[in-house]
Amino acid sequence: QKEVEQDPGPLSVPEGAIVSLNCTYSNSAFQYFMWYRQYSRKGPELLMYTYSSGNKEDGRFTAQVDKSSKYISLFIRDSQPSDSATYLCAPLGLFTGGGNKLTFGTGTQLKVEL
Amino acid sequence: NAGVTQTPKFQVLKTGQSMTLQCAQDMNHNSMYWYRQDPGMGLRLIYYSASEGTTDKGEVPNGYNVSRLNKREFSLRLESAAPSQTSVYFCASTPTVNTEAFFGQGTRLTVV
Numbered sequence: 001q002k003e004v005e006q007d008p009g010p011l012s013v014p015e016g017a018i019v020s021l022n023c024t025y026s027n028s029a030f031q032y033f034m035w036y037r038q039y040s041r042k043g044p045e046l047l048m049y050t051y052s053s054g055n056k057e058d059g060r061f062t063a064q065v066d067k068s069s070k071y072i073s074l075f076i077r078d079s080q081p082s083d084s085a086t087y088l089c090a091p092l093g094l095f096t097g098g099g100n101k102l103t104f105g106t107g108t109q110l111k112v113e114l
Numbered sequence: 115n116a117g118v119t120q121t122p123k124f125q126v127l128k129t130g131q132s133m134t135l136q137c138a139q140d141m142n143h144n145s146m147y148w149y150r151q152d153p154g155m156g157l158r159l160i161y162y163s164a165s166e167g168t169t170d171k172g173e174v175p176n177g178y179n180v181s182r183l184n185k186r187e188f189s190l191r192l193e194s195a196a197p198s199q200t201s202v203y204f205c206a207s208t209p210t211v212n213t214e215a216f217f218g219q220g221t222r223l224t225v226v
């Protein structure tokens with residue numbers, strides 16, 4: 001079983017729609033949960049992150065973590081064409097030798113159409 | 115601010131050739147990483163360096179070697195390239211634990 005599972009999409013929605021992106025994970029030791037956004041032919045960039053269970057809101061974006069079910073969600077309200085990108089969930093762990101263990105989902109490709 | 119710089123951006127190799135992908139960060143970060151990204155596979159960790167002087171294998175290390183030359187630089191070497199190593203390679207760095215990763219722009223490698 002992979003540590004992080006994510007539906008690869010592609011997901012196509014009309015402008016203004018509410019988008020829900022989801023991941024599941026298997027390692028209960030994960031404490032930080034990050035979402036990265038990757039535009040075509042670019043490196044990923046951190047969009048937002050949450051610590052432990054609960055919600056975190058940043059403008060049109062809301063990250064939600066349910067540690068009891070090991071389920072991570074990212075909601076995008078009033079989606080815009082500029083939100084078209086691949087979204088990768090990344091629960092954060094630690095290597096025993098130090099350093100961050102970034103385990104990425106496959107990424108969900110989102111296209112917001114006019 | 116340059117951030118994480120990867121060279122080259124594009125490369126075509128013949129099977130059996132060798133090459134080194136270079137990565138440098140100017141943010142004084144402790145940890146550096148090499149990932150490969152393939153369609154439907156996400157980002158898979160090849161090697162990482164938790165701190166200067168240390169390197170460790172990730173999920174898919176076979177066919178690769180790395181060198182943490184100093185705190186700034188972390189190189190990835192393909193000794194004998196194979197078509198299965200055709201991919202987009204990303205270098206990343208993090209300052210400390212529990213912090214975000216900063217990625218380079220990627221190297222698109224094709225092995226024919």
